[in-house]
Amino acid sequence: MAKFSKSDNCKNCLDCNMRIPMLSTLSRPELIELNENRFEVKFKAGETIFKQGTSATHLLILTTGLAKLYVEGVQDKQLIIRIIKPWEIVGQASLYFDNRHHYSIAALNNTTACFIEINAFKKAIQANTLFAEEFIKNCTQKGIFSFEKMVSLSQKQMHGRIADGLIYLSGKVYEALNFDLHLSRQDVADLTGMSKDSAIRILKEFHNEGIIELDGRKLKILNYAQLERISETG
Amino acid sequence: MAKFSKSDNCKNCLDCNMRIPMLSTLSRPELIELNENRFEVKFKAGETIFKQGTSATHLLILTTGLAKLYVEGVQDKQLIIRIIKPWEIVGQASLYFDNRHHYSIAALNNTTACFIEINAFKKAIQANTLFAEEFIKNCTQKGIFSFEKMVSLSQKQMHGRIADGLIYLSGKVYEALNFDLHLSRQDVADLTGMSKDSAIRILKEFHNEGIIELDGRKLKILNYAQLERISETG
DNA sequence: GTAAAAGACTGATAAATATCGATTTGTATT
DNA sequence: AATACAAATCGATATTTATCAGTCTTTTAC
CATH class of the missing domain: 2.60.120.10 (Jelly Rolls)
Incomplete structure (x- = not known):
């Protein structure tokens, strides 16, 4: 413990x-x-x-x-x-x-x-005061992030949401195109608002289409531009 | 203009x-x-x-x-x-x-x-400083509101989302059970993350089941407790 | 006051997504 | 290495939700 x-x-x-x-x-x-x-x-x-x-x-x-x-x-x-x-x-x-x-x-x-x-x-x-202002800055940034997340969750279909999730993980969390994922498939589903089975399916699809390479939890983004395209079209 | x-x-x-x-x-x-x-x-x-x-x-x-x-x-x-x-x-x-x-x-x-x-x-x-603190309080409250909204949008089905929308309008906006809605049906849909047709359908359903009374934009909530139940069960 | 436009509504259909059951793979423990 | 257990996978099916086409109703504009 x-x-x-x-x-x-x-x-x-x-x-x-x-x-x-x-x-x-x-x-x-x-x-x-x-x-x-x-x-x-x-x-x-x-x-x-x-x-x-x-x-x-x-x-x-x-x-x-x-x-x-x-x-x-x-x-x-x-x-x-x-x-x-x-x-x-x-x-x-x-x-x-x-x-x-x-x-x-x-x-x-x-x-x-x-x-x-x-x-x-x-x-x-x-x-x-400077500290307070930094704090406020922090809060407001999170607010804007929330808006983007709400749009993703409520207006995009599964492909777009998974793309958003991968872009987030790659860009903001791991800051790399090639990384060891710490999230389970269920976690990926919980991040993108869908069922575990659906998340698995879309990830596999992206893998098959050569957009990513996914082996267990080893993830490599092969075509970032394509992910962005999928994210935008929803 | x-x-x-x-x-x-x-x-x-x-x-x-x-x-x-x-x-x-x-x-x-x-x-x-x-x-x-x-x-x-x-x-x-x-x-x-x-x-x-x-x-x-x-x-x-x-x-x-x-x-x-x-x-x-x-x-x-x-x-x-x-x-x-x-x-x-x-x-x-x-x-x-x-x-x-x-x-x-x-x-x-x-x-x-x-x-x-x-x-x-x-x-x-x-x-x-007091003003700054009030400002921060304001921001953080909105953050918490965002979380609730995200859960509603991503995890609840249409009935639950419409219930959430009605509870919000009644409790936070109009502060009454009986009010003249300023939102169009499309707006209600945009508030609850669904298509206009679906929003209309669910509202009509609630009307038929005696949960609300809806005539044009005149809205009366007849069974608030039932709305809360629907909101909770998703 | 009438025509036109916008909004509201409805049923039928199509698309998206979840669920279920069964199987396989991977990991930790002995 | 063998076992137990959790995680991942996948096809079939059921459910949810969006879309579409058409009608009706209300409001707006002249």
């Missing part, structure tokens, strides 16, 4: 400063304050990091590994909103609302997570 | 203070500054207030009327994100991002819109 520890790549918020653009607006004393209100936990693949509905007391930053952020919808179905990578601040949604988690987060592989106390974070927002 | 004017119910930001919770955190001089950087425009039903893709120079507050906020998706299809009511601040998404409108807004009836210069607004955020 998850246990406390100090990882090698996250000893101090003063270092994280370099990796997380938002934190670079904070002063040294502010970073020290933040550092005193944080701790780390390791998670194994599959373990739940945040559970939807529980009370939100901390923000989350992964320092190693990947995780999926999803909402629990109707009949136990999951909708994966996005994949969390290291050095991304997660959990803002609850900061100024009802202090509840409105989504769950589960580790996709072995991860290390840094938890920052919510009030320490709020304090920084109140004290540092 | 739209023309400049001073409406009776929005003479001065100092008064709006009372109606818009977020503005109540501003000081008198801050409100005066805001007031100097705003103007009003009247729109007729159907006119476009913001157009997706154009540059965002102002925030919007309706003082009378209703409008639909929608993104232009694939093949000219619209996805209505939400309905805009008076005294709601709109346009935050672009504030700190790329200064582009990422959605369009069109008047549903004759409306009066107050435009506030973006930089005046930013200035207030920088100068007033």
Whole structure:
């Protein structure tokens, strides 16, 4: 199970400063304050990091590994909103609302997570305008991302949605055309809003048509332009 | 066409203070500054207030009327994100991002819109932490709303989506069980992510089953509990 | 007041997608 | 290596949803 520890790549918020653009607006004393209100936990693949509905007391930053952020919808179905990578601040949604988690987060592989106390974070927002502005910027970007996702989910057919999913994974998550997928087929389905069987079918189709090469979880995008075309035509 | 004017119910930001919770955190001089950087425009039903893709120079507050906020998706299809009511601040998404409108807004009836210069607004955020926090609160609430919408659009069938749409209109927009709908059937379809014909069919079904009474655009919700049940079961 | 246009509606059909059952493959454990 | 178990796969079928064509109704324009 998850246990406390100090990882090698996250000893101090003063270092994280370099990796997380938002934190670079904070002063040294502010970073020290933040550092005193944080701790780390390791998670194994599959373990739940945040559970939807529980009370939100901390923000989350992964320092190693990947995780999926999803909402629990109707009949136990999951909708994966996005994949969390290291050095991304997660959990803002609850900061100024009802202090509840409105989504769950589960580790996709072995991860290390840094938890920052919510009030320490709020304090920084109140004290540092630049930081607050960075925070707002972050929120609004996510809002725009949400719009695109809604269009994809509600107006595109399966081919377009799978194309969108692959473009997202390749462009935003792995930043490569050739990568080892951490998502199961079910996860791909939950990311693109369809049944597992349908996701498998479309992926196989793309494979057969030479758009991608998919062997187990080894994924290579062969024709990115074609994916973009499919994404646009829906 | 739209023309400049001073409406009776929005003479001065100092008064709006009372109606818009977020503005109540501003000081008198801050409100005066805001007031100097705003103007009003009247729109007729159907006119476009913001157009997706154009540059965002102002925030919007309706003082009378209703409008639909929608993104232009694939093949000219619209996805209505939400309905805009008076005294709601709109346009935050672009504030700190790329200064582009990422959605369009069109008047549903004759409306009066107050435009506030973006930089005046930013200035207030920088100068007033409470105001910034209110702003963040606003953004995060919208984020949570987005999640619910995504679940509805991607995981529920047509009956569930129409139920969600009706619950939204009744609970959040009109705040009544009995109201004159400003949306066309096509708009209802665009709000719930389905074809116009399907929307008409489900509405008629609900009417026949005694869940609603629908005559033209006069809508009365007869069995709210049943709508909630349909929403939950998808 | 009448013609024209737009919106609302309906049944039949076609297309998209989910579900089911059965099989195969891969992975972890002993 | 053998077993157990989860994940992936695939064809057949059922369900959901969109599309289309045509009619009816309401509103708009002159």
